[in-house]
Amino acid sequence: MAISISLVLLLVVLAVIFLRNGGLKLSHAVVCVLLGFFLAGSSMAPTIADGISTTAGLVSSVRP
Numbered sequence: 001m002a003i004s005i006s007l008v009l010l011l012v013v014l015a016v017i018f019l020r021n022g023g024l025k026l027s028h029a030v031v032c033v034l035l036g037f038f039l040a041g042s043s044m045a046p047t048i049a050d051g052i053s054t055t056a057g058l059v060s061s062v063r064p
Contacts, residue, residue, distance in 0.1 A: 008042055011035035 015035055018028040039045060 008035065008038045008044075011038060 011031055011034055014031050015028075018025075018031065039048065
């Protein structure tokens with residue numbers, strides 16, 4: 001578990017650096033995909049899913 005959390009944090013840092021530098025390359029996209037897979041398998045996945053679901057519900061209830 002400690003290794004996967006460390007790997008997730010490393011991938012988050014790399015993804016932020018890649019996005020700040022601009023120009024998403026193939027290697028950057030691979031890092032982002034790996035980040036997604038590791039986040040989905042972590043203990044944070046249910047919290048992330050709940051947050052996305054709540055945000056989507058809030059946005060869909062807003063009337064223009």
